[in-house]
Amino acid sequence: MLALSKSIGTVETQYYTLEEDLELETGNVIKTPTIAYETYGTLNDQKSNAIYVCHALTGDAHAAGWHDGDKKPGWWNIIIGPGKPLDTNKYFIVCSNVIGSCKGTTGPSDINPDTGKEYGLDFPIVTIQDMVNAEKKLMDYLGIQQLYAVIGGSMGGMQVLQWTLSYPEMIRNAIMIASGAYSTPQQIAFNAVERQSVIADPNWNKGAYYESDQKPEQGLSVARMIGHITYLSNESMYEKFGRRLQNKNSFSYDFSNEFEVESYLEHQGFSFTKKFDANSYLYLTKALDYFDVRKNNSLEEGLKPIRAKMLIMSITSDWLYTHEHMEEIVLALRANNVEVTYSKLNSEYGHDAFLIENGQMNYIISNFLSKATVKDVMNKNVVTLQDNKSVRDAAELMLTKNRTHIPIVDSENKIIGIITAWDLSKAIAKNTDNIEEIMTKDVLTCYEDDSIYDVAHKMEEHHISGLPVINKNQQVIGNISTTHLSNLLDLE
Amino acid sequence: MLALSKSIGTVETQYYTLEEDLELETGNVIKTPTIAYETYGTLNDQKSNAIYVCHALTGDAHAAGWHDGDKKPGWWNIIIGPGKPLDTNKYFIVCSNVIGSCKGTTGPSDINPDTGKEYGLDFPIVTIQDMVNAEKKLMDYLGIQQLYAVIGGSMGGMQVLQWTLSYPEMIRNAIMIASGAYSTPQQIAFNAVERQSVIADPNWNKGAYYESDQKPEQGLSVARMIGHITYLSNESMYEKFGRRLQNKNSFSYDFSNEFEVESYLEHQGFSFTKKFDANSYLYLTKALDYFDVRKNNSLEEGLKPIRAKMLIMSITSDWLYTHEHMEEIVLALRANNVEVTYSKLNSEYGHDAFLIENGQMNYIISNFLSKATVKDVMNKNVVTLQDNKSVRDAAELMLTKNRTHIPIVDSENKIIGIITAWDLSKAIAKNTDNIEEIMTKDVLTCYEDDSIYDVAHKMEEHHISGLPVINKNQQVIGNISTTHLSNLLDLE
Numbered sequence: 015m016l017a018l019s020k021s022i023g024t025v026e027t028q029y030y031t032l033e034e035d036l037e038l039e040t041g042n043v044i045k046t047p048t049i050a051y052e053t054y055g056t057l058n059d060q061k062s063n064a065i066y067v068c069h070a071l072t073g074d075a076h077a078a079g080w081h082d083g084d085k086k087p088g089w090w091n092i093i094i095g096p097g098k099p100l101d102t103n104k105y106f107i108v109c110s111n112v113i114g115s116c117k118g119t120t121g122p123s124d125i126n127p128d129t130g131k132e133y134g135l136d137f138p139i140v141t142i143q144d145m146v147n148a149e150k151k152l153m154d155y156l157g158i159q160q161l162y163a164v165i166g167g168s169m170g171g172m173q174v175l176q177w178t179l180s181y182p183e184m185i186r187n188a189i190m191i192a193s194g195a196y197s198t199p200q201q202i203a204f205n206a207v208e209r210q211s212v213i214a215d216p217n218w219n220k221g222a223y224y225e226s227d228q229k230p231e232q233g234l235s236v237a238r239m240i241g242h243i244t245y246l247s248n249e250s251m252y253e254k255f256g257r258r259l260q261n262k263n264s265f266s267y268d269f270s271n272e273f274e275v276e277s278y279l280e281h282q283g284f285s286f287t288k289k290f291d292a293n294s295y296l297y298l299t300k301a302l303d304y305f306d307v308r309k310n311n312s313l314e315e316g317l318k319p320i321r322a323k324m325l326i327m328s329i330t331s332d333w334l335y336t337h338e339h340m341e342e343i344v345l346a347l348r349a350n351n352v353e354v355t356y357s358k359l360n361s362e363y364g365h366d367a368f369l370i371e372n373g374q375m376n377y378i379i380s381n382f383l384s385k386a387t388v389k390d391v392m393n394k395n396v397v398t399l400q401d402n403k404s405v406r407d408a409a410e411l412m413l414t415k416n417r418t419h420i421p422i423v424d425s426e427n428k429i430i431g432i433i434t435a436w437d438l439s440k441a442i443a444k445n446t447d448n449i450e451e452i453m454t455k456d457v458l459t460c461y462e463d464d465s466i467y468d469v470a471h472k473m474e475e476h477h478i479s480g481l482p483v484i485n486k487n488q489q490v491i492g493n494i495s496t497t498h499l500s501n502l503l504d505l506e
Numbered sequence: 507m508l509a510l511s512k513s514i515g516t517v518e519t520q521y522y523t524l525e526e527d528l529e530l531e532t533g534n535v536i537k538t539p540t541i542a543y544e545t546y547g548t549l550n551d552q553k554s555n556a557i558y559v560c561h562a563l564t565g566d567a568h569a570a571g572w573h574d575g576d577k578k579p580g581w582w583n584i585i586i587g588p589g590k591p592l593d594t595n596k597y598f599i600v601c602s603n604v605i606g607s608c609k610g611t612t613g614p615s616d617i618n619p620d621t622g623k624e625y626g627l628d629f630p631i632v633t634i635q636d637m638v639n640a641e642k643k644l645m646d647y648l649g650i651q652q653l654y655a656v657i658g659g660s661m662g663g664m665q666v667l668q669w670t671l672s673y674p675e676m677i678r679n680a681i682m683i684a685s686g687a688y689s690t691p692q693q694i695a696f697n698a699v700e701r702q703s704v705i706a707d708p709n710w711n712k713g714a715y716y717e718s719d720q721k722p723e724q725g726l727s728v729a730r731m732i733g734h735i736t737y738l739s740n741e742s743m744y745e746k747f748g749r750r751l752q753n754k755n756s757f758s759y760d761f762s763n764e765f766e767v768e769s770y771l772e773h774q775g776f777s778f779t780k781k782f783d784a785n786s787y788l789y790l791t792k793a794l795d796y797f798d799v800r801k802n803n804s805l806e807e808g809l810k811p812i813r814a815k816m817l818i819m820s821i822t823s824d825w826l827y828t829h830e831h832m833e834e835i836v837l838a839l840r841a842n843n844v845e846v847t848y849s850k851l852n853s854e855y856g857h858d859a860f861l862i863e864n865g866q867m868n869y870i871i872s873n874f875l876s877k878a879t880v881k882d883v884m885n886k887n888v889v890t891l892q893d894n895k896s897v898r899d900a901a902e903l904m905l906t907k908n909r910t911h912i913p914i915v916d917s918e919n920k921i922i923g924i925i926t927a928w929d930l931s932k933a934i935a936k937n938t939d940n941i942e943e944i945m946t947k948d949v950l951t952c953y954e955d956d957s958i959y960d961v962a963h964k965m966e967e968h969h970i971s972g973l974p975v976i977n978k979n980q981q982v983i984g985n986i987s988t989t990h991l992s993n994l995l996d997l998e
Contacts, residue, residue, distance in 0.1 A: 040759045135761070138759075139759040139760065196749065197749070198740060198743070198744060198749075199743040199744055199746070199747040199748065199749065199765070199767040200735065200738075200740045200743045200744075202749075202765050202767050202768065203731075203735045203743065203767050203768070203771055204735060206731075206763070206765075206767070206768040206771060206772075207728060207731040207732055207735065207771065209761070210727075210728050210731065210772070210775075211703060211728045213761070214707070214724035214725065214727075214728060215706070216708060232706035233706065235702075235706075236699060236702050236703045236706060236728070239695075239698075239699040239702065240699055240732060243692065243695045243696060243699065246692075248690060248692045248825070248828065251690070251691040251692045251695065252690060252691055252692075254691070255691040256691065257688065257689070257690075257691065257694075257798060265796060267532045267630075267631040267796075268631065269627070269701070269705070269788065269792070271698070272795065272796075273691070273694050273698075273795065275691040275694055275695050275698070276694065276695070276698040279695055279698060279699065280698075280702070283702075296761065300761070303764065303765065304757060304759075304764075306749060333740070333825055336740065
């Protein structure tokens with residue numbers, strides 16, 4: 015048992031430039047884009063413990079830990095780290111900046127190789143699916159063929175859903191927080207007004223402002239102020255600001271900022287313009303608008319491909335991505351017989367609660383991930399030996415397949431015993447080639463729906479390092495070892 | 507019984523220019539402002555049937571009926587007119603444009619007499635109280651000393667509350683819909699962003715754009731778009747627009763308007779710039795921000811002056827002016843022993859429901875106004891005669907006080923009979939000066955808490971035109987006549 019420190023420590027953003035072009039949903043391409051990403055924790059030998067974290071509208075690859083010299087950690091440090099629900103002692107966490115953004119991954123503020131100038135509006139429209147496809151390229155590059163989980167809130171939640179649809183076999187667990195299966199007209203309306211505010215700024219100059227000293231800061235600032243209001247609840251704003259005045263005891267009765275909430279928003283809007291590209295803001299809000307995974311107007315039909323186990327989390331005071339909408343997703347998943355857990359985060363913080371409520375999130379997410387079953391981690395590459403074979407056959411199989419345990423099955427493939435490397439030494443001592451004489455007939459097995467926790471305890475109790483996984487007909491369908499588990503569980 | 511037509515027909519806006527300056531809450535003045543107003547129905551002789559209608563942020567004096575050549579009636583035509591809850595057969599309805607607006611009443615787009623140019627930012631800041639004070643000047647001008655009711659939604663509801671506080675004895679009934687007792691930080695935040703959008707428009711030019719061809723239309727348009735979203739509920743937007751595309755069958759994947767909701771908002775924003783002054787928008791949203799009727803942070807204390815009977819109406823789907831806030835007002839009123847009725851308008855239309863839900867509003871408002879009691883309309887100027895007086899005294903009193911009915915009271919002022927002008931003719935015929943011989947001893951009376959409906963039916967049943975109003979001790983405290991009632995009731 016490791017002593018757990020709660021921080022990852024210093025981290026660095028890495029960059030991966032695709033060797034090929036990224037093909038987009040629209041048929042357009044982005045030439046050999048670069049993807050900014052960070053990783054925390056260690057990828058296990060089976061490469062089965064990776065969790066991909068999807069960020070929201072204005073987020074970046076820096077999800078956790080500290081950049082050298084920074085005063086604040088990554089944006090989701092509250093749930094990522096040793097001993098936290100996205101436990102870097104167990105999991106290998108990957109987060110990358112979405113395509114179209116401006117935080118290291120290629121977007122409209124980057125140089126268009128065709129012109130040698132910033133893309134601006136020559137950057138193609140990107141969708142949530144394009145983001146996920148770019149993230150998939152990164153997973154390929156990292157050699158990750160299966161994600162133990164994918165998780166995200168808001169626009170991150172949309173990517174989560176898209177992951178489970180675009181690459182259903184690749185995702186074991188998916189956690190979608192305060193998000194949606196399609197953008198509603200209210201969400202589109204806010205996005206449209208925010209874009210309108212940027213576009214109305216004369217400094218925007220049809221997106222070609224990169225070489226000018228005058229950036230569309232006024233427009234982007236108003237856009238961010240609007241967005242910011244929608245991320246807070248009425249209650250939390252009252253808690254935070256009330257009707258307190260800004261550095262004064264009585265009204266000025268003029269058009270200066272009278273109230274603290276005005277100054278706060280203005281500051282948020284202005285400082286945002288220093289860290290985010292106006293064109294990226296246009297492109298990413300467009301991607302939100304287009305998102306709709308329904309098919310033939312049916313959410314149930316749209317969600318049919320999903321194979322992952324799902325955790326859907328809504329926030330009680332979120333009026334932009336409502337719990338009613340999240341419940342619609344839960345119902346559609348249940349109609350499709352997807353295993354889904356639904357949790358309401360009780361919070362007054364509004365939409366932003368998924369960046370704040372660490373206590374409840376820790377509890378809900380940890381519970382969900384620890385509900386993982388044998389199926390989530392077992393090795394499906396089955397190696398068995400017929401009971402009419404010899405000890406020598408068993409030894410050869412162990413050598414060629416690199417196994418220490420070989421289940422022995424009858425003619426119907428039902429398990430009747432197990433033979434281990436240690437059993438081979440018994441055969442040598444007894445000088446027998448008969449498997450029946452040396453195999454263990456009282457075999458411990460498990461089912462694919464067993465809880466990982468239960469199976470881990472079973473192995474620990476019996477001091478064994480592996481178990482065959484069988485189906486209801488006693489047939490072997492896989493195996494699970496403590497090596498699989500040790501990467502996933504904090505065994506006490 | 508009148509045959510009721512449901513429309514007022516053609517109406518005209520009138521203008522009243524104050525002879526004196528309007529003093530403002532800040533200590534500033536507006537020099538002899540003009541107030542645009544409209545009236546519907548007829549003011550009765552007692553001037554007791556006037557109802558003042560307060561408009562919302564961008565409203566005007568044209569609340570009902572039709573302007574010559576217009577395609578649409580006034581903004582609250584659904585509840586004002588013959589047979590409607592604000593029944594022009596019973597009531598005299600007055601609505602005026604608020605001070606600071608741009609719809610006929612003096613505001614920043616009008617000429618500053620000191621400079622001969624438009625006020626622009628030289629116009630002083632106005633508050634909700636200033637609006638109500640201007641409206642009071644209009645009531646003075648119209649000779650209305652008591653308002654049977656004052657009614658309004660949103661910013662109109664704030665004026666309603668301010669009326670009951672600034673002129674408590676003047677208001678008999680007050681109807682406040684989807685409004686607030688103070689602006690919340692969320693409301694202030696939206697107002698601040700909307701103003702920021704106008705101010706950020708270079709054409710705004712610090713408010714001095716009147717002589718330019720370039721008006722701050724982009725900024726005002728975005729401001730209106732934001733406002734518009736806040737007036738609609740998530741549900742109603744889904745009902746109205748869904749994710750329907752704008753005149754196309756598939757996405758364009760560019761920055762044109764893809765969705766119907768985008769085009770709708772853009773149209774709303776743009777057409778608003780053609781009918782509303784950007785500076786007025788700044789001033790009126792400021793007035794909203796300042797509004798807070800609490801005293802020492804206590805709503806109960808702030809509402810202490812209220813004498814009116816109150817109807818508080820909230821809208822279930824209004825997320826900007828929430829029912830929780832309206833319920834806070836109801837509780838404070840109840841703590842002050844104010845007679846208050848609370849009704850929730852069940853609607854999916856959001857804040858704008860008070861301009862739409864005619865069925866429910868008709869029912870709730872009619873019920874509230876018809877719950878009027880004798881106290882609301884009785885004449886409190888008591889004329890009685892002691893029972894030791896002569897018939898001649900009674901006749902003289904009738905002549906000097908212009909009464910046809912005189913209650914006769916004993917030494918404790920308890921009613922023991924009544925004498926009418928017709929009784930006097932009996933005295934002449936009988937040649938008696940003894941009141942006891944001619945007065946009616948079986949007197950019909952009523953109490954001040956009796957429903958006006960019941961009293962009206964009682965008078966009709968007994969074919970009498972007036973009743974003394976008595977207290978529990980049988981003492982006369984006023985009188986009520988069919989003349990009072992006929993202006994208020996549609997007697998069947």
